[in-house]
Amino acid sequence: MKILLFLIFWSVFAHANDINLDDMPPEIKAAAGLSKLTSEELKVLSDWLNNKNLELRKAQKEETEKDQIGLKAEPPPRDDLVTSTIVAFRNPINRKMIFELENGQQWQQAKAETIALKVNQTNNVVIKPKSFGSWSMYINGKNKGYKVKRIK
Template sequence: MRLARPLLLLLSVALAVPLGAFAADQYVPLQQRMTPEEFKAAGLDKLSANELKNLDNWLSGHGKVVTKVVDQEGKPVFYPTSEKAGPVQAHVQGSFTGFSGHTQLTLDNGQVWQQADSTQVSCLSSQNPKVIVRRSLMGNWMAAVDGCNDTAPITRVK
């Protein structure tokens, strides 16, 4: 009998934890999530009760909002943890002749990187060359572009 009471308590806790987590994931309707001013500013007050219900139903089945991480200046942080991020392999969009000290690289994957120093590196002129962006030993990002014999430090801007 001594074991029955702790076992019953453990079973109760094991059942309560998933129910609490499930309740936390429940969708909260827009009218409860927004102030009346926000609701009106978004034009949602113009919806009929049925239209609002349909919108709430749709939102409840389409994932959660993901909050972007920003630094103290409000700039986006693309890798918020100190974990080692793998190299980025892509192609520079357009013509590339080297690093001029203020070079901006737009990649075919949508990322945009800006040269982080004023170093000037001349490279063979090429169209859409392959680029590998990887972390250096000091944690900075370095770009190695095909046709270039040197790398340049860069920071991601988009």
């Protein structure tokens, strides 16, 4: 029974996904009585420990998820931030400005609203992802964001 508890304990705290009993130091193998087992018996034991380890990890994950019920989920960090410079812009008839960026992308305003741009000067933009797949463009470090969609 002690051997079984030791092996389960050892398998749960092993950092590798698969447990290989061949990696166990010989003195521990001898102390646990595993040196008496044949290679086939060690393989069966190793397979059982790996399955048990998988079951325990799954149960631990489910328990952690249960503890998180009702808490506001933290969104995963997004690294798809776009930072560039406006090289050209045009204002079509529908008044939804189209911006061409230095990186070749083109973005259009989602709704017509006035945007103050520096004429004959560099206009730096940061385009950040928002919820539900939308994007906001921030121009020249201002806090005001303009909802945009990528068109090219």
